[in-house]
Amino acid sequence: MKNKYLIVVLLLLPTFINAQFVGPKIYSMEPEYNFGKVVEGSIVVHDFVVTNNGDTELSLIKINSTCGCTVAKPVKEKIKPGDSTKISITFNSASRSGKQKKYINVFTNDKLNTNYRLSILADVVPKEKMINQKSASPKIFVEKNQHNFGKVKEGSVVSWDFAFKSVGNSTLIITDVKTSCGCTAALLSKDKLEPGESGKVKIELDTKGMKGKKSRTLAITSNDPSNPRMIITLFVDVEK
Numbered sequence: 001m002k003n004k005y006l007i008v009v010l011l012l013l014p015t016f017i018n019a020q021f022v023g024p025k026i027y028s029m030e031p032e033y034n035f036g037k038v039v040e041g042s043i044v045v046h047d048f049v050v051t052n053n054g055d056t057e058l059s060l061i062k063i064n065s066t067c068g069c070t071v072a073k074p075v076k077e078k079i080k081p082g083d084s085t086k087i088s089i090t091f092n093s094a095s096r097s098g099k100q101k102k103y104i105n106v107f108t109n110d111k112l113n114t115n116y117r118l119s120i121l122a123d124v125v126p127k128e129k130m131i132n133q134k135s136a137s138p139k140i141f142v143e144k145n146q147h148n149f150g151k152v153k154e155g156s157v158v159s160w161d162f163a164f165k166s167v168g169n170s171t172l173i174i175t176d177v178k179t180s181c182g183c184t185a186a187l188l189s190k191d192k193l194e195p196g197e198s199g200k201v202k203i204e205l206d207t208k209g210m211k212g213k214k215s216r217t218l219a220i221t222s223n224d225p226s227n228p229r230m231i232i233t234l235f236v237d238v239e240k
Helices: 002-021 127-134
Strands: 032-039 043-052 058-065 070-074 084-092 098-108 115-125 146-153 157-166 172-179 184-188 198-206 212-222 229-239
Touching (some): 032 043, 043 115, 043 212, 043 229, 058 070, 058 084, 070 098, 084 098, 157 229
Parallel strands (some): 032 115
Antiparallel strands (some): 058 098, 157 198
C-alpha cells in the first residue's frame, strides 16, 4: 500500500511543480511610491517598473486608476520573461489638501494577479507652507537613473558607478539600498552627505545563468522628502 501512495505522489509532483512555476508572473520591487510633500496645484510624475518573473509572456491588458488625478500608461503592453516595462503615473494636486492615497489597477494575464495593484501617496500642502519647509530640506540629485550595460557574455560580472549629489540645505542621509535580486550587488561610498557633497553606489551585475535581454532594479531610500525612494533601472543583453 505504501508503494502505491509513493507512486501517486511521484506522478503528481511534476504537476504541482509546473502549476507553481509556469506562466507569466507580474512583480514590482516598489508597488507603492510616496511623493512626500507636494505643493498644492503642482503636477508630479513617477515611473513604476514592473517585471515579468515568469516563463511565458506577460500581458498588461488594461490599466485604470481610482480617480481622475492619475494617468497610467505602460511603455510596453507585452513583456517577455525576465523583461521589464515602465508605467508612468501623473498626479495632479490641484484642489487637494492633506494626505492622499490613490490606487492604480493593472489587469494582467497572471492567473495569481489578474488585478495587480500599485499605489501612490502624497501630502498636499499650501504653497506658502511648502516654501518654508523646503528651505531646510535635504535633496538628492542624479543625472540619470538608468544604465544599459549593452551586450555582454553570459557569466561575466559588469559594474557601474551610480553617482548622486546632495543639493539641499541640510544633511542628506541614505537609509537603505536594496536590489531586486541576488545577482545584483551594491556598495555605498557613504551614507551621510553634507550640502554640496557627492557620493556613489558601485553596482555589480552577475550575468551567470542569464540569457537575452534582462532588466534589474535598485532602490535607494533617503531622507529627501520630495524623493524618498529612488528607483535605478539596469539593462543588459546577455549572449552565450
